[in-house]
Amino acid sequence: MDGQALVQAIGKPTGAKSFGDLADVFNASVFSHFNEHCSRVDVVFDRYRITSIKSGTRERREGRARSIRRKIDSREIPLPANWKQFMDLPENKANLTKFLSDQMMLEAKKSRPxxxxxxxxGFEEVTKxxxxQGSDVEQLQSSHEEADTRIILHAKAAYMDGYERIIVSCRDTDVLVILTHAAxxxxxxxxxxxxxxxxxxYVAVHDIQLTPTMQRNILVYHAVTGCDTVSQPSGHGKKTTWKVFQQHGALLDDL
Known part of the structure; x- marks a missing residue:
């Protein structure tokens, strides 16, 4: 599950007054996935680095309005009046993901044994x-900046642990492309x-039919035809270039 996407979807919950209230709503959404068919949920967050190839993209998305800094060191800290200004500051996002990560762990140990x-x-330590349940999760330590690729790492680990059905909760096209490549x-x-x-x-990734060449090169195709950090070629969108990719995908083998 993409934790940052869930934060964005929840926003500032109606009636919530403190970050503790927000954490309760966030936890309820995460834990709602636990049932007789699901005994494990992985939640991964983006990292917010000062120097990042995505800095320009984030600035365009978030604008340049004056942001407010608020440190979250307890559940009682009140939510800001202007949620967008709060979320526009990377330091606030990093602080919030750490707070939510800690709150999730506390609640899971108490109510979902x-x-x-x-x-x-989401933690201060990059690879934490x-x-x-205190399982050995050393194989999941990574310095990935994006939740997009952390998701694949967690999905692979779950598969290696014997899980036969994996559901990735995310609304990002990039993740679908990466899943298709790694299926x-x-x-x-x-x-x-x-x-x-x-x-x-629900998209059945296992049913997506691609030739071996297309599956091998779909990440390159997606990157060079337009993604978060690459502009699309002028006048050539995904639909147009996809037809060429279907016929000549092997030309991307060396990229």
Whole structure:
């Protein structure tokens, strides 16, 4: 699960007054996935580095309005009046993800002793991973900046641990592309849960049919035809270039 996407979807909950209230809403959404068919949930967050190839993209998305800094060191800290200004500051996002990661662990250990929650990316230590059941999660330690690629790492680890059905909860096209590329190394039943609460969709990644060449090179194709850090070629969108990729995908082998 993409933790940052969930933070954005929740926003500033109606009636919530403190960051503790926000954490309760966040936890309720995460723990709602636990049921008789799901005993493990992984939540991963983006890292917010001062120097990042995505800095320009984030500035365009968030604008340049004056942001406010608020340190979250307890559940009682009141939520800011202007949520957007708060979230526009990377230091606030990093502080919030650490707070939510800690709160998730505390609540999971207390109220979900038979289920396992694993989270990474939100702690101060770049490579730290935590399991509510104290499992050995050393193989999940990484310095990935993006939750997009951390998700694949966690999905692979779950597959290696014997999970036969993996559901990735995310609304990012990049993640779908990466999952499609890595599908052969993951569980035989791989789904992507996307859409909104009102209109939920499940994409059967395991049923996506690509030639070996296309599956091998789809990451390169997606990058050079437009992604978060690369502009698309002028006048050539995904639909147009996809037709060429289907016929000449092997030309990307060396990239």
């Amino acid at each position: 038979t289920c396992e929650l694993i989270t990474a990316g 991973v935590a399991s509510s 052969g190394q993951l569980s035989g039943e791989l789904w992507m849960r996307t859409g909104t609460r009102q209109e939920r969709r």
